[in-house]
Amino acid sequence: xxxxxxxxxxxxxxxxxxxxxxxxxxxxxxxxxxxxxxxxxxxxxxxxxxxxxxxxxxxxxxxxxxxxxxxxxxxxxxxxxxxxxxxxxxxxxxxxxxxxxxxxxxxxxxxxxxxxxxxxxxxxxxxxxxxxxxxxxxxxxxxxxxxxxxxxxxxxxxxxxxxxxxxxxxxxxxxxxxxxxxxxxxxxxxxxxxxxxxxxxxxxxxxxxxxxxxxxxxxxxxxxxxxxxxxxxxxxxxxxxxxxxxxxxxxxxxxxxxxxxxxxxxxxxxxxxxxxxxxxxxxxxxxxxxxxxxxxxxxxxxxxxxxxxxxxxxxxxxxxxxxxxxxxxxxxxxxxxxxxxxxxxxxxxxxxxxxxxxxxxxxxxxxxxxxxxxxxxxxxxxxxxxxxxxxxxxxxxxxxxxxxxx
Amino acid sequence: xxxxxxxxxxxxxxxxxxxxxxxxxxxxxxxxxxxxxxxxxxxxxxxxxxxxxxxxxxxxxxxxxxxxxxxxxxxxxxxxxxxxxxxxxxxxxxxxxxxxxxxxxxxxxxxxxxxxxxxxxxxxxxxxxxxxxxxxxxxxxxxxxxxxxxxxxxxxxxxxxxxxxxxxxxxxxxxxxxxxxxxxxxxxxxxxxxxxxxxxxxxxxxxxxxxxxxxxxxxxxxxxxxxxxxxxxxxxxxxxxxxxxxxxxxxxxxxxxxxxxxxxxx
Numbered sequence: 001x002x003x004x005x006x007x008x009x010x011x012x013x014x015x016x017x018x019x020x021x022x023x024x025x026x027x028x029x030x031x032x033x034x035x036x037x038x039x040x041x042x043x044x045x046x047x048x049x050x051x052x053x054x055x056x057x058x059x060x061x062x063x064x065x066x067x068x069x070x071x072x073x074x075x076x077x078x079x080x081x082x083x084x085x086x087x088x089x090x091x092x093x094x095x096x097x098x099x100x101x102x103x104x105x106x107x108x109x110x111x112x113x114x115x116x117x118x119x120x121x122x123x124x125x126x127x128x129x130x131x132x133x134x135x136x137x138x139x140x141x142x143x144x145x146x147x148x149x150x151x152x153x154x155x156x157x158x159x160x161x162x163x164x165x166x167x168x169x170x171x172x173x174x175x176x177x178x179x180x181x182x183x184x185x186x187x188x189x190x191x192x193x194x195x196x197x198x199x200x201x202x203x204x205x206x207x208x209x210x211x212x213x214x215x216x217x218x219x220x221x222x223x224x225x226x227x228x229x230x231x232x233x234x235x236x237x238x239x240x241x242x243x244x245x246x247x248x249x250x251x252x253x254x255x256x257x258x259x260x261x262x263x264x265x266x267x268x269x270x271x272x273x274x275x276x277x278x279x280x281x282x283x284x285x286x287x288x289x290x291x292x293x294x295x296x297x298x299x300x301x302x303x304x305x306x307x308x309x310x311x312x313x314x315x316x317x318x319x320x321x322x323x324x325x326x327x328x329x330x331x332x333x334x335x336x337x338x339x340x341x342x343x344x345x346x347x348x349x350x351x352x353x354x355x356x357x358x359x360x361x362x363x364x365x366x367x368x369x370x371x372x373x374x375x376x377x378x379x380x381x382x383x384x385x386x387x388x389x390x391x392x393x394x395x396x397x398x399x400x401x402x403x404x405x406x
Numbered sequence: 407x408x409x410x411x412x413x414x415x416x417x418x419x420x421x422x423x424x425x426x427x428x429x430x431x432x433x434x435x436x437x438x439x440x441x442x443x444x445x446x447x448x449x450x451x452x453x454x455x456x457x458x459x460x461x462x463x464x465x466x467x468x469x470x471x472x473x474x475x476x477x478x479x480x481x482x483x484x485x486x487x488x489x490x491x492x493x494x495x496x497x498x499x500x501x502x503x504x505x506x507x508x509x510x511x512x513x514x515x516x517x518x519x520x521x522x523x524x525x526x527x528x529x530x531x532x533x534x535x536x537x538x539x540x541x542x543x544x545x546x547x548x549x550x551x552x553x554x555x556x557x558x559x560x561x562x563x564x565x566x567x568x569x570x571x572x573x574x575x576x577x578x579x580x581x582x583x584x585x586x587x588x589x590x591x592x593x594x595x596x597x598x599x600x601x602x603x604x605x606x607x608x609x610x611x612x613x614x615x616x617x618x619x620x621x622x623x624x625x626x627x628x629x630x631x632x633x634x635x636x637x638x639x640x641x642x643x644x645x646x647x648x649x650x651x652x653x654x655x656x657x658x659x660x661x662x663x664x665x666x667x668x669x670x671x672x
Contacts, residue, residue, distance in 0.1 A: 105613075105662065114522065121499075121581070125507035134580050141584035146493065147523060148546040161661050163613070165543040165552040168494075168523035176541060183559040187407045189613060203506040208518030260539030264531040268519045276537065283539075393519060394528025396540065 009289035012254040013182060013241045017094035019085055020237035020346040022333045023057035027088035032350045035358040038378060040332045042219035042231050047201050054215040057233025057334025058201060074153040076117035076144040077200040082154055085236035094240050095158050095194050102191040109164040110181045111151045112174025112197040114338035117144035119202040150198045162190045170392030173197060175341025175400055179258040181241050196238035197339030205232055205337060212268060214305055222302035222328035223309050223374045224363045230303045233334025237342035250406025253349040256385065259283025263395025269307055270391060274315025277389065280397035281319055284387060288401040292320045296381065297357050299344045299388040302328020303335050312389065313370035327375045331362035341390035341398060348386045348402045355383050409558040410610040413646060415478025415596030417470030420444055420637065421589045421630060425473060433647035439626055444590040451533035459516065461495040463575045466592045467526035471571055474594035478604050480567060482534035486560065487527065487569040489542040490553025492635040494523045496577035550638040551658030557597055558611050567598040572636040591634040593643065605671045607646055614665040618657035642666050
């Protein structure tokens with residue numbers, strides 16, 4: 001939790017429970033199987049009536065997910081994603097158990113999102129009153145569109161009453177929630193936190209990234225010589241964070257460090273040499289009390305845009321040298337935007353548990369000008385500590401270090 | 407750990423509130439509060455092209471951030487920041503939704519870039535070369551409290567000065583009917599771990615189950631407090647203005663509120 005200049009080490013936190021739902025699977029087992037089998041969930045865009053020559057990572061079956069009737073006002077694609085994630089890997093039960101142990105006031109909720117349930121408002125704008133221009137009466141702004149909507153849904157669904165916030169720092173959002181939760185736990189305001197990222201497909205991001213000419217027509221190819229943009233995905237990734245108890249199994253996963261920085265360079269382009277990215281990684285290493293050599297794998301932000309991958313590769317190589325194994329899992333999941341940080345933290349946790357580095361899929365020929373050691377194939381390797389990068393518009397950078405307990 | 411810091415600089419803009427010196431006079435009762443539309447200055451920190459294009463939320467944030475850092479006498483570049491707001495740029499959001507509802511949607515790249523909640527944080531960091539970490543968060547009507555907790559935890563843990571900004575701007579119709587924020591309001595606080603020559607007060611914050619206090623000094627200001635999430639800060643601002651040692655209870659996130667103990671520095 002330090003910028004690069006500060007030296008002191010943060011107290012690690014335990015990922016007591018964690019799960020994710022994305023286009024490659026529901027829950028840890030399906031996600032891990034897809035990564036092990038190198039399957040991608042990307043497909044040509046057929047979301048709603050959108051006609052764009054791009055690929056998407058859509059979570060199937062959301063139409064049949066429903067909130068409990070008492071929370072019907074929160075019903076939207078984003079809360080359904082969250083609800084679906086709660087149902088995986090006993091996450092709901094784990095959080096309730098924590099609330100029982102600590103009391104509901106002592107469990108916080110910090111969720112990253114970029115667009116929350118704005119899809120509801122986008123649709124409502126197509127059904128405005130022809131005379132007054134008013135939006136349909138059934139649009140519930142606070143329950144769906146507002147960035148806090150999914151956080152409030154989770155608080156009510158889980159009967160939590162602690163401090164809470166939606167973190168909305170573009171594509172770094174759900175990496176940064178780990179920092180927020182750490183701060184409030186370390187300050188003694190809470191004992192546990194439900195953290196994560198929930199971001200769902202919507203017109204704003206699909207048309208928006210297309211307008212910036214940042215979307216590939218093909219499934220995205222991070223670090224490829226011919227990479228030409230992102231594929232947008234959606235995901236909910238959730239984790240229950242607590243202080244590290246006295247006794248731990250060796251294969252439990254800990255959050256060891258968080259590093260954050262701002263590029264202070266450009267609203268929608270990374271600093272070309274990845275200086276801000278490097279400072280975030282340095283900060284995460286410093287917070288974890290680790291040297292670069294201690295990192296066994298880096299899950300890259302790796303969006304597959306020309307500029308991101310170039311800047312990130314420079315940042316990684318300048319700090320770690322050219323041998324630390326790296327990959328981007330966005331070829332499998334798509335870029336899940338505000339959920340990417342938490343989804344990729346979960347993927348890192350799976351890598352640590354399985355001792356398996358997920359190689360990037362869809363990448364055919366690694367760009368020879370990118371010097372980071374990019375893996376196209378899965379690799380079994382002893383993994384003790386790994387790092388995950390998330391960078392966003394506005395120059396938001398956040399890196400996480402995760403490690404095995406033993 | 408005590409959640410405490412010194413308030414060492416304030417920036418403020420809102421309906422009838424035009425900078426901290428003018429607002430302070432109102433909050434201590436030296437001058438009358440006259441509600442009128444919030445005046446947002448052109449952001450001198452931005453290059454001319456961006457200045458013309460910048461939306462209300464960016465204007466608001468840059469103005470209060472500049473006032474707070476200038477009065478604190480600190481280098482903006484050195485400060486990590488916490489940006490707390492219930493929403494993003496309301497007009498930009500409306501325009502985007504209108505374009506997306508068209509038969510053939512056409513989205514402006516600039517509109518899309520400016521739609522992210524951290525756009526004001528991005529413009530501020532670029533304008534001031536602030537490379538430290540910046541957190542952008544919201545908690546609907548509890549956004550000020552959420553920002554205050556995040557900011558104080560960071561100051562206390564890392565012993566770093568920090569810039570906290572809480573701000574909201576209005577949506578145009580038809581979204582305004584769904585989220586009736588009447589006007590722009592923003593407050594910026596430079597929070598420092600140590601007392602400095604510019605420190606106004608020491609504050610210490612704790613969660614409480616006790617009810618929050620309405621703003622009793624003025625009915626019109628109480629209306630403002632209730633109408634704009636960032637204006638939930640008004641009881642704290644009044645106590646800072648009055649330089650009185652006291653505690654105020656700020657509306658936060660049910661079932662908890664924030665008790666702020668204020669000890670003036672002079």
